[in-house]
Amino acid sequence: MSGIELRGVSKRFKDVTALDNVTLNFEENKIYGLLGRNGAGKSTMLNIISNRLFPDEGEVLLDGQPVRENDMAQGQIFLISEKTLYPEKMKIKEAFKWTQEFYPDFDVEKARSLAEEFGLSDKKKVDSLSTGYETIFKVILALCVNVPYVFFDEPVLGLDANHRELFYKHLLTKYGEDPFTAVISTHLIEEVSNVIEEIVIIKRGKIIYNESRDELLGKGYTVSGNAGRVDSYIKGRDVIGTDSLGGLKTAYLLGRPDRGSMPEGLELTGMDLQKLFIQLTNE
Amino acid sequence: MSGIELRGVSKRFKDVTALDNVTLNFEENKIYGLLGRNGAGKSTMLNIISNRLFPDEGEVLLDGQPVRENDMAQGQIFLISEKTLYPEKMKIKEAFKWTQEFYPDFDVEKARSLAEEFGLSDKKKVDSLSTGYETIFKVILALCVNVPYVFFDEPVLGLDANHRELFYKHLLTKYGEDPFTAVISTHLIEEVSNVIEEIVIIKRGKIIYNESRDELLGKGYTVSGNAGRVDSYIKGRDVIGTDSLGGLKTAYLLGRPDRGSMPEGLELTGMDLQKLFIQLTNE
Structure with missing residues (x-):
């Protein structure tokens, strides 16, 4: 099967079952909303897909190949999450170049231009950013990385309404010009409703809905x-x-x-x- | 004049004018939305009102008395903000009791009951909370402190939609039972639109609108x-x-x-x- 496929993925932390036998497919070139309450298992799922955590059971495949410890597969996947993996004292503009080392299609020019549009000085250090600007930094990386599967974990946390609108606009423009799979995990559900086509709802580690927005609303x-x-x-x-x-x-x-x-x-x-x-x- | 009054308040940080000659009144028993973009000066204003910062010019009065270094006035004002002032290793339930030392009308029983309703274990340490639960902890303090002026700086940051709805419900219930002045600074403007009566919009340190929601929308x-x-x-x-x-x-x-x-x-x-x-x- 093409796309990213989770097959019977389970993960426990002490006495909490974060993911419970999750089977799910993220297809090519679609925009998904991954919706769930705090603690439902969204971040655990994203961390397993991007190899930052390993499942207790089950596996994740990309175009039929396991992603675990598979550098080729991981090069096709980008996750922005709560934790940044950048050295704290690194400046934004260095972080852009550094990202290009790992993701050769990362568009440094576009990243600089977006930073200017969002009012983020690329001379700032990664660890000096406020909540809103840390989110902006990560969103810019995700919009410029140019890989087929991009996972956005809370891409609008701390953003003002103007910047949220700007993010949705750039996401849709990029998707329109050069389609890719975007999976957006967010609590601002009503706002993202017009951006997403497919909806996955997770509750206590289980997928309870997985269908198109229009079907679900109907x-x-x-x-x-x-x-x-x-x-x-x-x-x-x-x-x-x-x-x-x-x-x-x-x-x-x-x-x-x-x-x-x-x-x-x-x-x-x-x-x-x-x-x-x-x-x-x-x- | 009764209520909280800002008279010609200015504050600069290096070359940035965070507040520029702000004159404004927060009246008794009203719910305000304090709206502005990231960096507009909202948090600076709230920190000056609550004595965590001092203005370069101007002053803040409560019922005609300056609030600066005035313990009596500060006992009437509560601010929840991005920074928590609690010792990091303190447990939630100890933090509730500690708050009561400073604010004698703080309702510890209600705080415990809200913690249960929001799914926040009061045995957790303040510094161990995720973004969402840190916000919940602060919101509970603000809903139980029982002072006439409560300032909510980003009260829904990281909260899921269910918890945001629960917060708005408890805020309105409390206001209905025992009116007070609530000033809500938030980026989730459409959601809060039905909760607030009065709107203050701040742009680059200046108040550009200060009127009722209905007047502004009209x-x-x-x-x-x-x-x-x-x-x-x-x-x-x-x-x-x-x-x-x-x-x-x-x-x-x-x-x-x-x-x-x-x-x-x-x-x-x-x-x-x-x-x-x-x-x-x-x-």
């Missing part, structure tokens, strides 16, 4: 209005959650709306991805 | 559609920004829409706060 709907009327409509239906405020209630349902049996005065809307995620992953 | 509107028609409508009007995608264009305008002179086929919508913010603060 699975549910919301009904709002007078609490009594909402209750009468939702009785016997597949309710995944409710919110109440005073006498008003919003219910989140799976399935297709049944307009015929819906009481007067209720408002019917589509599901928004973040609300759906919250309802699917709440404990 | 200042602008957007027009989208065929680029040529959008261009013909916006000519001579007060345009604060545009986005283009293929032959489509969205324009952000100040003022009231003039339906009479709007070409057929254009879509008119209200301004969303995050889009408005981006347009007002882009360089």
Whole structure:
């Protein structure tokens, strides 16, 4: 199978099962959202794919070849994660050149130009950056590395709204010019909803959804209005959650709306991805 | 004047003017959004209010009394910020008791209950927390401290969507039961838009807007559609920004829409706060 394939991957840390028999395929040239709560296992998965951690069971393949201790495969994969692996006292511009040593297609010119656009001085030291600028530094690396599989772990942490918009714009422009596989793990779900095509939801180490955004959003709907009327409509239906405020209630349902049996005065809307995620992953 | 008042406050760091003659009032029992780009001066302002930094010029008053080196005033003010001031090896449950020493109205019982609800073990050490849980720890302190002025600097950094929703819910519940002044500095503007009543926008150390959310949102509107028609409508009007995608264009305008002179086929919508913010603060 082409693309990156996880086959029965499990990983435990002491008494916590971080990944539980995960089987999953990241296909070529698609943009994925990897969504999960804090602690769900997202970072563990990304660290296993990029050889920073080894699984207890199962394996990860790239185009059918195991990625473990496979330099050829690792050269096709880039991960930006919470931990940076750069020497702390290294300057940004040196870090760009250093990255090119390991990833020959890294575009130093583009990295310099993006640094300027994001207002990141390339004379700064890697360890002197604020949370927002550390994220910007890593996002620039990911946008310039030019490998087929790029994993973005929290690419907008600490970024202001303007810089988040700029990141999404550059990601889509790059994808449009020269498609690659981007896997974006983020908590800002509603914002990224228009950027991603495929959605993987992980809960307590297990994949609970793996489908296109449109399929997933088509699975549910919301009904709002007078609490009594909402209750009468939702009785016997597949309710995944409710919110109440005073006498008003919003219910989140799976399935297709049944307009015929819906009481007067209720408002019917589509599901928004973040609300759906919250309802699917709440404990 | 009651509330917290900044009078002509300026602060420079080397060659950067972080705050430039800021005059501003945070009134009693209101919820403010303090919005600005990374580096705009938000944290400097909060650190001056809470006595962690001193201004070069101007002063901060609480109910007419200077707050500088004024323990009585500082006992009325609580700031959660990027830096925690707790001893690193202290456990969460000890930190709750320690906070009560300085803030006698701190509700230790409620803090324990919130920690459980957010899934934060109170046996953990303060310096062992991930970004998300460090934020949760600080948010819990702020929700339990029971002082009249609480400043939240990035209260949702690293929080998953479920925990962000839980934070907004607890904030509004507390405010409803026992009003206080909450000042929320955040980059997640659209999410907080329904929580805040008053908006202060800071740009390069100067206050550029200070008004109610409804007034601010009423200042602008957007027009989208065929680029040529959008261009013909916006000519001579007060345009604060545009986005283009293929032959489509969205324009952000100040003022009231003039339906009479709007070409057929254009879509008119209200301004969303995050889009408005981006347009007002882009360089």
